[in-house]
Structures are given as structure tokens and as C-alpha cells.
Amino acid sequence: MAKSRKQELKEDTFTKITKKTEQFIVNNLKTILLAISAVVILGGAYFAVNHVLSRKEKEAESAFSKIYLVYSDANADTSLDDGQLKDKLMTLNEDFGVVLELYPKSSAASRSAYYIGNTLYRYEEYEEALEYYAKGARIKQKSYSALLCVQGEASCYEQLEDYQNAQNRYNHIIDKYGDSFLVPMVRFSLGQIYEKQTMYDDAREQYNSIVTDYSWSSWADLAEKKILLLKSISGDDEA
DSSP: OOOHHHHHHHHHHHHHHHHHHHHHHHHHHHHHHHHHHHHHHHHHHHHHHHHHHHHHHHHHHHHHHHHHHHHHHHOOOOOOOHHHHHHHHHHHHHHHHHHHHSSSSHHHHHHHHHHHHHHHTTTTTTHHHHHHHHHHHHHTTTTTTHHHHHHHHHHHHHHTTHHHHHHHHHHHHHHHTTTTTHHHHHHHHHHHHHTTTTTTHHHHHHHHHHHHHOSHHHHHHHHHHHHHHHHHTTTOOOO
């Protein structure tokens, strides 16, 4: 009897819970359906956006690759004289610019901006190169191409003798991309900028950092030579 009574109580409790649940659903059916619809719509939108973005990235990559192949061939073509090569590369800048315009948030756009900047830098159009490097650096900021664009910015500032901005961009690379294999080269460039401003202690600090922290790098040997040279310039016998 006791066991039967417990079973009845369990069934009665389950029945009450079920009825309350059913009543809640009936009373709030419209709200529940709206919530479910919203989840379905948002989920569908998320996958649709991801699909579109993925397709856009593939389209951008395809467009960039076609132009880059021509760019590589032009640079390797020994039959072109300097004027012909310049005309070819400047025309390709227009093509890279189309990728940048059509796919402004893609990785291909960042790389396109980098190569446009490279051509402009090559022909000493530093202010225009700086503009494109800056664009490329803002796209996919953690990418390798963005890092190269920041380095391009620093090089342009250096050529324009705007050493403060050059220092800022080189330091930005060290702070944000500290694990990159390019850091020894960046520190060497930073050391050279300090030298140009006769800031020899700061220059030595950069060169010492290369020798100490990046002994595996080919820049370490150059840094050691710079340290010796600075000792002779400053008359300082310390490393």
C-alpha cells in the first residue's frame, strides 16, 4: 500500500508539472514562437553572412593571384628596361587598386595595398607609398601583410626624414609582432635611425638587443659590427 501511495504521489506531481508546462506554453505560445523564429533567423543569417564572406575572400584571392603572377613575371623579365618595367608596374598598381576597391576588407586587399606601396616606394614616391602602406596595415591587422605594410610605413617616414614617426612605426612592430622573425631587422633599422640623430646610447641598446636576444639571426653579426663602430665614435670602451 505504501509503495502504491508513493507511486500515486509521483504520478500526481508529474501530472501537475506537465499541466503547468502545457499551460505556460499555451499562455506564451506567441512569444515562444517568436523567440524560436528569431533564433532560426539569426542562425540562418550568421551562416549566410559567413558563406558570403568566404565566397568574397575566394573571389578576392583569385583576382589578386592573377595580378600577382603578372607582377612576378614583370620583375623577373630581364628584357624590360627600367622605363618599360616602371610602366608595367604602374599599370599593375591600377589592377591591384581594383582588388583593393572591390574587396576592401579581404586579405587580398591588404596584400594589394602592400604591392602598390612597394612599387611607389621603388620609384621614390614616398608620400603616396605611405598612403597605401597605411591602408594595408589597417586591413587584417594581425596578418603578415599588415606587418609588412607597417614596416613599409616606417621606411617611407625614414626616407622622408620624419624620424619620430619612423621610430613609432618600428616600435609598433616590436610591441605588436614581437614573435616575428622580422624583429631583428626592425631593431637594426631602429638603431640606424637613432644613429642618424646621434642618439648613440639608444642605437647601442637596439644593437645589443639583437646580439643578446636574436643571436640566431644574420643581423646579429651586423649588430656586433655596429656596436664596435659606436664604441669608436663615442670613445666608450663599454659594450
